[in-house]
Amino acid sequence: MRSNTLRYFLFPCMLLSEGGFRNLSVLSPPMSFLQVLRPPLIPPWAEAHFSGCPTIEESETLERIGHHLKGYQDLTGLRGGDSIMASMAHDWIATGSEESRLEIQSKLKGKGFESLQSERERLVEAAVFMEMARDLEERDLELSKSYAQVEHLEKEFLDILGIESGDEGEDTLGTLTPPLVSERSASNFMLPQRITCWFRLFFKRNPAEHPIFVASNREVLEDLLETVESAFKRSGNTLTTLQVPLFSFPKLDCLPTDTYRKLLEEVEKSKDTESCFQSLEDLLNAPRDTTLREKFAASAENLRQRVTNFLSKAGSAQLGETALTLTALENCTHDELWKSLDKKGYSAGQGANLPKSLPVFLCLG
Incomplete structure (x- = not known):
């Protein structure tokens, strides 16, 4: 080969x-x-x-993914994006339910999935989850950029003060600067579910x-x-x-x-x-x-x-x-x-x- x-x-x-x-x-x-x-x-x-x-190439499926993604994104204004992803995973990945949240929501709204089989709905679920994961990754990258900029400014400030790395003065100033980025990377948040959804999309x-x-x-x-x-x-x-x-x-x-x-x-x-x-x-x-x-x-x-x-x-x-x-x-x-x-x-x-x-x-x- x-x-x-x-x-x-x-x-x-x-x-x-x-x-x-x-x-x-x-x-x-x-x-x-x-x-x-x-x-x-x-x-x-x-x-x-x-x-x-x-x-995914089907326009109808992409439109449905976009519709549900927007709904979840709107919820992140009230709850964190990570908690929304956890809720999604609990509802239709971690459980053995035969009926997904997307199906239940659509029936309640009178918009059932007449021609879409459960297999396709699982694909939609995975796609929405990965798009939500992308939002978290994008947020994490922006925070990392801001953190790097702050570190650069701090270094310049220490240089102006004549404080070198390892000095006691640096330790004192360091306590005034709380970390801006969580030690838990967004790229690894809910990793098992993310791997599941990624491979579902890939193999489909x-x-x-x-x-x-x-x-x-x-x-x-x-x-x-x-x-x-x-x-x-x-x-x-x-x-x-x-x-x-x-x-x-x-x-x-x-x-x-x-x-x-x-x-x-x-x-x-x-x-x-x-x-x-x-x-x-x-x-x-x-x-x-x-x-x-x-x-x-x-x-x-x-x-x-x-x-x-x-x-x-x-x-x-x-x-x-x-x-x-x-x-x-x-x-x-x-x-x-x-x-x-x-x-x-x-x-x-x-x-x-x-x-x-x-x-x-x-x-x-």
């Missing part, structure tokens, strides 16, 4: 931070966000590397290509594996996974914009990223092949050295590293993956239209 059959999907996030775009633009081949109503927010400089992948679009799922942090993949392992145990089986640490790489989040753009231009001109991406895709098609692992390790090290040398010449300090790990489910099909994650939304027989390859994941962090 050649590289043009692979397609990379970010999951289960609907948006990405500037730092995330920066790191993935260098670390991973071009990839897609799932798109329901609204296209993903992609910086102009990253549009060649990232794109949206529409999951009948993907024919060989998908590679890219998780932006370890918690996402750990949660998914725990759910699938539990489902396998209930059926008397044991999930077999292959996990391969690929490489570590300098974080590019905090580079000045001009410096990052110059770095991106240099690595693209050098063909190091192209070589690294191709050897990665070869490895993803045969994760146990030691020769392909060695080939990828060599190309990844070349890319790493080029980036490290550039940062050194530019006088930019390295602020930590991010790691890339490959995980393959060796005895689990995409059909079994969907059933394990979304028993309520899973459609028997749908597996005939799902990818024949085994599920493969890449994870940052």
Whole structure:
């Protein structure tokens, strides 16, 4: 299977931070966000590397999703968006009810789902949930930007006062500045339900290509594996996974914009990223092949050295590293993956239209 059959999907996030775009633009081949109503927010400089992948095309279904989404968004003016999502999940994901809140509301309003089957309603539910999740992610990103701006102003203020990092004066001033962003990232809020809804949307679009799922942090993949392992145990089986640490790489989040753009231009001109991406895709098609692992390790090290040398010449300090790990489910099909994650939304027989390859994941962090 050649590289043009692979397609990379970010999951289960609907948006990405500037730092995330920066790191993935260098670390991973071009990839897609799932798109329901609204296209993903992609910086102009990253549009060649990232794109949206529409999951629903029927205008009637999209209109219904928009109608219910607006209703829930209006409620967030009275209750927090996270509490609304929790209520939604309790009503039609966490329970075994055969009748969803959307169906009940529509009947009460005299607008029943005459021609829409429960299977389609579950798709609508998942779409509304993910659009609500997107709202939370967008809010979280805005708060993070504000927090970064405040940190920058604080640093300038400390410089004016002549207070260096670690000084007692800095600790005293620090108590006057409460944290602006919750330690709990919005991207991981109600993570199990978010994963369920994301894969329901993904598998309903009948993907024919060989998908590679890219998780932006370890918690996402750990949660998914725990759910699938539990489902396998209930059926008397044991999930077999292959996990391969690929490489570590300098974080590019905090580079000045001009410096990052110059770095991106240099690595693209050098063909190091192209070589690294191709050897990665070869490895993803045969994760146990030691020769392909060695080939990828060599190309990844070349890319790493080029980036490290550039940062050194530019006088930019390295602020930590991010790691890339490959995980393959060796005895689990995409059909079994969907059933394990979304028993309520899973459609028997749908597996005939799902990818024949085994599920493969890449994870940052």
